[in-house]
Amino acid sequence: MGSFNWVSLISIIFMLVTTPILSASSLSSDGQSQIPSKFLNFAKKGEVFDWMVGIRRKIHENPELGYEEIETSKLIRAELDKLGIPYKYPLAITGVTGYVGTGKPPFVAIRADMDALSMQEMVEWEHKSKIPGKMHACGHDAHVAMLLGAAKILKEHEKELQGTVVLVFQPAEEGGGGAKKMLDAGTLENVNAIFGLHVDPKLALGEVASRSGPMLAGSGFFEAVISGRGGHAALPQHSIDPVLAASNVIVSLQHLVSREADPLDSQVVTVAKFQGGGAFNVIPDSVTIGGTFRAFSKESFMQLRHRIEEVITGQASVQRCNATVDFLENEKPFFPPTVNHEDLHDYFRRVAGELLGIHKVKDMQPLMGSEDFSFYQEAIPGYFFLLGMEDKTLGKLESVHSPFFQINEDVFPYGAALHAALAASYLSEFQHEVPIPEGEYHDEL
Numbered sequence: 001m002g003s004f005n006w007v008s009l010i011s012i013i014f015m016l017v018t019t020p021i022l023s024a025s026s027l028s029s030d031g032q033s034q035i036p037s038k039f040l041n042f043a044k045k046g047e048v049f050d051w052m053v054g055i056r057r058k059i060h061e062n063p064e065l066g067y068e069e070i071e072t073s074k075l076i077r078a079e080l081d082k083l084g085i086p087y088k089y090p091l092a093i094t095g096v097t098g099y100v101g102t103g104k105p106p107f108v109a110i111r112a113d114m115d116a117l118s119m120q121e122m123v124e125w126e127h128k129s130k131i132p133g134k135m136h137a138c139g140h141d142a143h144v145a146m147l148l149g150a151a152k153i154l155k156e157h158e159k160e161l162q163g164t165v166v167l168v169f170q171p172a173e174e175g176g177g178g179a180k181k182m183l184d185a186g187t188l189e190n191v192n193a194i195f196g197l198h199v200d201p202k203l204a205l206g207e208v209a210s211r212s213g214p215m216l217a218g219s220g221f222f223e224a225v226i227s228g229r230g231g232h233a234a235l236p237q238h239s240i241d242p243v244l245a246a247s248n249v250i251v252s253l254q255h256l257v258s259r260e261a262d263p264l265d266s267q268v269v270t271v272a273k274f275q276g277g278g279a280f281n282v283i284p285d286s287v288t289i290g291g292t293f294r295a296f297s298k299e300s301f302m303q304l305r306h307r308i309e310e311v312i313t314g315q316a317s318v319q320r321c322n323a324t325v326d327f328l329e330n331e332k333p334f335f336p337p338t339v340n341h342e343d344l345h346d347y348f349r350r351v352a353g354e355l356l357g358i359h360k361v362k363d364m365q366p367l368m369g370s371e372d373f374s375f376y377q378e379a380i381p382g383y384f385f386l387l388g389m390e391d392k393t394l395g396k397l398e399s400v401h402s403p404f405f406q407i408n409e410d411v412f413p414y415g416a417a418l419h420a421a422l423a424a425s426y427l428s429e430f431q432h433e434v435p436i437p438e439g440e441y442h443d444e445l
């Protein structure tokens with residue numbers, strides 16, 4: 001979890017230096033920017049749409065888990081090559097960053113995640129996952145296709161860009177903290193702001209939703225082994241039963257949010273894994289439980305972490321068991337909360353409003369889900385939003401992480417155009433505000 005003080009410090013500096021100044025060239029006579037609608041029209045062209053659909057289907061057929069996105073990354077680089085867009089590779093094992101524009105500041109980043117989930121696809125269709133037990137059930141295949149769509153739009157309009165757009169294709173969003181590794185690899189050096197999106201099957205096609213400030217929770221995982229002594233199920237006096245002890249541990253964990261946390265400070269503790277025993281008449285030696293915890297502030301998050309450990313070991317010992325608790329921080333780093341920058345919220349509403357119509361830009365309540373986009377937002381001002389895909393005439397879409405999850409591909413022009421418009425307009429509006437150290441950036445690209 002990163003420090004909030006750092007974020008607020010950046011926010012203050014950002015507010016001081018980035019009072020928007022509109023550059024005259026990007027405005028029409030009525031004061032509206034022409035960029036958003038021009039980009040959307042381009043993205044809706046048959047050949048651009050079909051190209052994005054083709055990319056997405058190829059990735060969907062060959063899903064790859066976090067840090068194993070070898071073919072996905074190769075496909076992205078091949079498309080960037082065809083577009084004539086230079087890139088850096090590898091970053092964070094499979095990550096790629098492309099560069100469109102002047103090669104000079106200001107820099108603005110737009111991001112997509114590349115990894116799939118370990119689950120079996122249950123949708124029967126022509127482009128079903130060809131890899132048993134792996135599936136793009138979180139829309140990252142669509143995210144990649146839309147970011148490439150944005151790359152195409154931006155390349156087509158490169159002469160109009162008043163700075164550089166950094167295209168961030170990152171690995172391992174699903175618990176692996178790929179964003180953190182991309183940051184550590186220097187992806188956002190000299191970058192002034194970053195935008196990211198997630199498809200939403202419950203929001204109408206052509207609508208977006210987001211909010212200023214905390215939007216998604218910080219999250220962590222835990223796993224505990226509760227050990228007793230196994231034996232005959234009919235002679236419990238000769239055993240130390242870890243099944244009953246683990247059951248009491250789980251019940252006690254539910255007191256953390258209901259009895260110890262401020263009811264107005266949203267938190268979650270869920271035990272989602274319970275493994276132990278294999279026979280009806282044998283008490284096992286040990287039981288393994290595991291789950292996740294969520295909170296919006298660093299203090300609440302660290303308090304939960306501390307108490308989860310205490311409650312598991314304490315409650316296990318009440319029943320003569322021993323327990324070890326592992327927070328798996330190496331494989332699954334804690335995600336900070338996703339906190340949208342206040343100024344970027346106003347900026348987003350304006351650009352998205354020009355592209356979609358302002359009544360299609362919704363405010364949303366925070367969700368307890370999490371996103372590793374939050375790592376970027378700890379480093380620089382960032383903005384994350386949900387992109388609607390629901391078309392009632394086509395039927396209901398299943399939620400993300402369902403084996404029946406499907407993408408409404410009609411969303412692609414919106415996602416691509418939003419990415420591109422947010423980046424391009426940002427460059428023209430903020431370019432006068434960023435100090436330009438002579439020549440320093442050019443070589444790097």
Ligand SMILES: *[C@@H]1O[C@H](CO)[C@@H](O)[C@H](O)[C@H]1NC(C)=O
Nearest residue numbers: 227228229240320321322323
């Ligand atoms: C718990 O740990 C203690 C100290 O290592 C050990 O003596 C005891 O046998 C353990 N109890 C169980 C149920 O594993």
